[in-house]
Amino acid sequence: MTEHYNMPDERGHFGPYGGIFVAETLMPAINELNEAYHKYRQDAEFQRELDADLQHYVGRPSPLYHAQRWSEALGGAQIYLKREDLNHTGAHKINNTVGQALLAKRMGKKRIIAETGAGQHGVATATVAARLGLECVVYMGAVDVERQALNVYRMKLLGATVVPVESGSRTLKDALNEALRDWVTNIDDTFYIIGTVAGPHPYPAMVRDFQAVIGREAKQQCQEMTGRLPDALVACVGGGSNAIGLFYPFIDDASVKMYGVEAAGDGVETGHHSAPLCAGKPGVLHGNRTYLMADEDGEIIETHSISAGLDYPGVGPEHAWLKDSGRAEYVNITDDEALQGFHALTRMEGIIPALESSHAMAYAMKLAPTMSPEQIMIINLSGRGDKDMHTMAQREGIKL
Amino acid sequence: MSRLEQRFAALNAAGRKALIPFITAGDPYPEFTVPLLHEMVKAGADVIELGVPFSDPMADGPVIQRASERALAHHVGLRKVLDMVAAFRRDDEETPIILMGYLNPIEIMGYENFANAAQRVGVDGVLTVDLPPEEAEACVSLLKARNIDQIFLLAPNSDAKRVELMDKVGSGYLYYVSLKGVTGAGHLNTQDVEQQLAMIKQHTRLPVGVGFGVKDAKTAKILAEIADGVVVGSALISKIEANLDDPEQARSEIIELLSSMRQAMDSGA
Numbered sequence: 287m288t289e290h291y292n293m294p295d296e297r298g299h300f301g302p303y304g305g306i307f308v309a310e311t312l313m314p315a316i317n318e319l320n321e322a323y324h325k326y327r328q329d330a331e332f333q334r335e336l337d338a339d340l341q342h343y344v345g346r347p348s349p350l351y352h353a354q355r356w357s358e359a360l361g362g363a364q365i366y367l368k369r370e371d372l373n374h375t376g377a378h379k380i381n382n383t384v385g386q387a388l389l390a391k392r393m394g395k396k397r398i399i400a401e402t403g404a405g406q407h408g409v410a411t412a413t414v415a416a417r418l419g420l421e422c423v424v425y426m427g428a429v430d431v432e433r434q435a436l437n438v439y440r441m442k443l444l445g446a447t448v449v450p451v452e453s454g455s456r457t458l459k460d461a462l463n464e465a466l467r468d469w470v471t472n473i474d475d476t477f478y479i480i481g482t483v484a485g486p487h488p489y490p491a492m493v494r495d496f497q498a499v500i501g502r503e504a505k506q507q508c509q510e511m512t513g514r515l516p517d518a519l520v521a522c523v524g525g526g527s528n529a530i531g532l533f534y535p536f537i538d539d540a541s542v543k544m545y546g547v548e549a550a551g552d553g554v555e556t557g558h559h560s561a562p563l564c565a566g567k568p569g570v571l572h573g574n575r576t577y578l579m580a581d582e583d584g585e586i587i588e589t590h591s592i593s594a595g596l597d598y599p600g601v602g603p604e605h606a607w608l609k610d611s612g613r614a615e616y617v618n619i620t621d622d623e624a625l626q627g628f629h630a631l632t633r634m635e636g637i638i639p640a641l642e643s644s645h646a647m648a649y650a651m652k653l654a655p656t657m658s659p660e661q662i663m664i665i666n667l668s669g670r671g672d673k674d675m676h677t678m679a680q681r682e683g684i685k686l
Numbered sequence: 687m688s689r690l691e692q693r694f695a696a697l698n699a700a701g702r703k704a705l706i707p708f709i710t711a712g713d714p715y716p717e718f719t720v721p722l723l724h725e726m727v728k729a730g731a732d733v734i735e736l737g738v739p740f741s742d743p744m745a746d747g748p749v750i751q752r753a754s755e756r757a758l759a760h761h762v763g764l765r766k767v768l769d770m771v772a773a774f775r776r777d778d779e780e781t782p783i784i785l786m787g788y789l790n791p792i793e794i795m796g797y798e799n800f801a802n803a804a805q806r807v808g809v810d811g812v813l814t815v816d817l818p819p820e821e822a823e824a825c826v827s828l829l830k831a832r833n834i835d836q837i838f839l840l841a842p843n844s845d846a847k848r849v850e851l852m853d854k855v856g857s858g859y860l861y862y863v864s865l866k867g868v869t870g871a872g873h874l875n876t877q878d879v880e881q882q883l884a885m886i887k888q889h890t891r892l893p894v895g896v897g898f899g900v901k902d903a904k905t906a907k908i909l910a911e912i913a914d915g916v917v918v919g920s921a922l923i924s925k926i927e928a929n930l931d932d933p934e935q936a937r938s939e940i941i942e943l944l945s946s947m948r949q950a951m952d953s954g955a
Binding site: 297305306307308309310311313314315453454459460462463466467470471472473474567568569570571572573575578580581582583584585586 | 744748758789790840841848
């Protein structure tokens with residue numbers, strides 16, 4: 287790339303993707319948010335407060351860890367893990383909720399709403415709401431409420447109201463629908479903290495900018511530790527916030543390859559998966575144009591993944607653009623392969639990854655051996671696996 | 687002149703206001719819809735908004751969400767809805783039909799394929815909830831070339847600038863959503879509506895229909911005094927939901943409610 291990457295345009299377009307596709311009642315709120323976001327992203331005082339929160343509350347910078355034993359065992363690239371699992375609340379999600387909550391406070395909003403799938407974004411939102419003393423309502427598909435009981439309890443402890451969503455497939459996409467309905471109804475006093483790089487503009491760009499701290503740190507840490515840029519970046523992609531956070535600061539560095547790993551569920555060929563970039567087509571959902579899983583009538587297809595956090599039929603519009611432009615490559619990993627990744631990292635390095643991040647680990651196990659030991663790969667370890675103990679035990683027939 | 691413009695011009699000349707029922711196509715089952723459309727016309731409907739079922743109806747309240755789910759259970763999507771319009775047109779070439787729904791079904795069919803199909807079966811207007819005017823140019827120009835109107839929504843928090851934008855990009859009529867929220871929610875405040883309509887009317891030449899929260903003949907009558915059209919949706923669909931084991935009963939209750947609205951709207955003060 288010779289030109290500096292500067293997506294999106296001012297109305298949020300990444301090529302044909304992104305944009306603002308919402309009901310009219312939301313337009314004034316979106317415009318208000320857009321103005322506030324553009325004002326504060328250049329505001330030195332806001333940035334200082336954000337940086338201080340990231341350092342003292344979230345615990346940044348997160349380490350870049352050289353997984354030497356695992357690298358040797360795989361016999362290829364040197365693997366470095368960006369340890370987002372060590373953040374407060376256990377995943378990268380809080381980088382974004384801290385930022386958006388500060389924005390909500392600046393905008394004078396008293397009430398926070400959020401959608402959540404696995405519950406990580408819900409917990410990260412309830413956490414910052416508790417800290418700022420803001421009312422917090424989290425929408426969660428009824429199916430996810432059942433399979434993520436621990437996170438539901440965490441959110442309640444933090445003072446949030448968790449609303450189980452009974453409509454549609456009763457998972458993440460339906461939680462998003464319900465959060466949008468709440469927003470449209472309570473537009474004057476409510477700030478909607480979207481958890482990923484999807485939704486109408488400015489969310490995809492704003493969430494990316496809050497998550498880009500991952501890539502900025504990784505770039506600097508890699509330089510300090512190895513004196514050079516990495517050769518490959520690997521991250522899992524559901525909505526795609528941890529991946530874009532790692533990728534974004536490297537987009538202009540043409541030598542750095544980027545791999546986004548989607549959830550293939552039972553296998554892309556079975557239709558039971560959550561891999562819109564690998565097996566979907568462009569459409570419009572939840573405020574933006576992007577790759578989606580839809581049938582011939584444009585109805586959204588139910589998705590499947592062992593990891594609730596990747597169980598979403600769409601993907602951030604910037605990933606759609608990075609795919610079409612060829613800048614990033616999108617691959618997929620099945621449930622079974624992800625479990626291998628989970629066990630490999632746990633046993634080789636003593637780190638238990640989230641099932642979402644395990645998809646990135648599993649792809650790294652395929653990619654690393656094709657690279658030379660002089661090459662460097664950074665994997666985003668986007669969250670820790672504590673929340674997945676029940677799912678894992680159940681899957682392996684163990685009673686806790 | 688589109689069929690929709692003709693209809694509003696004729697109503698205007700007669701000093702009457704448009705009664706615009708909304709039902710979800712295929713609810714509670716596919717064969718229910720076309721006969722109901724004809725009966726609604728007999729009961730006094732001037733324009734019909736036909737809902738295209740969508741898996742993720744983000745702007746709809748529970749009543750229309752469940753209507754969508756019932757229709758989708760019978761695999762009624764955009765293609766079947768177009769077939770229903772074709773079937774309706776065999777016996778009615780006068781009553782304008784507006785397809786109301788979400789953008790993704792149209793995206794997946796392709797704008798040009800959709801515009802061609804809509805023209806072929808006799809669709810008069812398209813109201814796409816999640817397609818604001820800023821993103822609508824490509825779709826609107828294809829529809830306009832086929833004499834199909836793109837209807838836009840206006841909300842209580844839309845300012846004069848946005849009304850002017852809708853006036854420029856849209857045609858047929860504007861649909862004023864009388865409250866902040868989803869379909870079928872709460873009760874509307876007719877005073878607020880009146881104030882807002884006065885502002886809107888200063889910035890558009892298009893007829894303005896009002897909907898969201900219209901539950902009975904009394905409300906319809908009050909709105910007919912201040913707007914060009916009254917849209918009723920969730921109140922009709924509630925009749926279907928209340929009589930799932932007896933669709934004939936649902937049909938007669940829908941017609942009864944519509945007739946009472948028609949009478950109220952046409953009766954003098």
